[in-house]
Amino acid sequence: xxxxxxxxxxxxxxxxxxxxxxxxxxxxxxxxxxxxxxxxxxxxxxxxxxxxxxxxxxxxxxxxxxxxxxxxxxxxxxxxxxxxxxxxxxxxxxxxxxxxxxxxxxxxxxxxxxxxxxxxxxxxxxxxxxxxxxxxxxxxxxxxxxxxxxx
Numbered sequence: 001x002x003x004x005x006x007x008x009x010x011x012x013x014x015x016x017x018x019x020x021x022x023x024x025x026x027x028x029x030x031x032x033x034x035x036x037x038x039x040x041x042x043x044x045x046x047x048x049x050x051x052x053x054x055x056x057x058x059x060x061x062x063x064x065x066x067x068x069x070x071x072x073x074x075x076x077x078x079x080x081x082x083x084x085x086x087x088x089x090x091x092x093x094x095x096x097x098x099x100x101x102x103x104x105x106x107x108x109x110x111x112x113x114x115x116x117x118x119x120x121x122x123x124x125x126x127x128x129x130x131x132x133x134x135x136x137x138x139x140x141x142x143x144x145x146x147x148x149x150x151x
Contacts, residue, residue: 001092002053002061003099005069008043011051018063019051026082033140037080046071050099052083052092065096069103076104076113097128101149110151119143 008016023037041047052065064087068080078100083093104113117125119136122145133148 001064001095003095004051004053005048005099005103006051007045007047008049009045011049015051015053015063016049019049019066022063022066022084023080023082025084027080030085031140031142033142035140041070042068044070048100048103050096050103052087052096054087065092067096067100069100072114075111076107078104078113078115081115093124097125101128112151113149115147116144117147119145122147 004011004015011019020037020042027033027037028035042049048069050065050067050069051063053061054064056062063084065083066080067078067082070077070079078097081093081096081100083096101113104111113130114133115125115130116139117130120143122130122132125147128149130147130149132145134146136143136145138144
């Protein structure tokens, strides 16, 4: 397994394609939530893509997980956290989140990090220090909990 953290213009085209395909497979198809995943934020020079790469017998490697870290000015926003079905249940999402938080920590600016957790996963995000920071809300019919990691 390998994790890379890079802006869009540093991603290999095949890796960028695979991470967008994974996000589409998970959020649009699997969770049945048609939404505009390609929202323009992936291209921002301060956006970091966390990509978990694993072996693939035919092509060498494939994207198994991803997250996106956005610089929202006064805070960091982590989102689009997902894993391929074949990678779930192996604690690989922990590695993705640790890499996202390491990117935030490396900035050294002390800004809080926020995310909108799918509510059943709020306890998992809490293991990284996130705490609920508002009322639960529905997004695309899925309950979400706003969470914050205070610095």
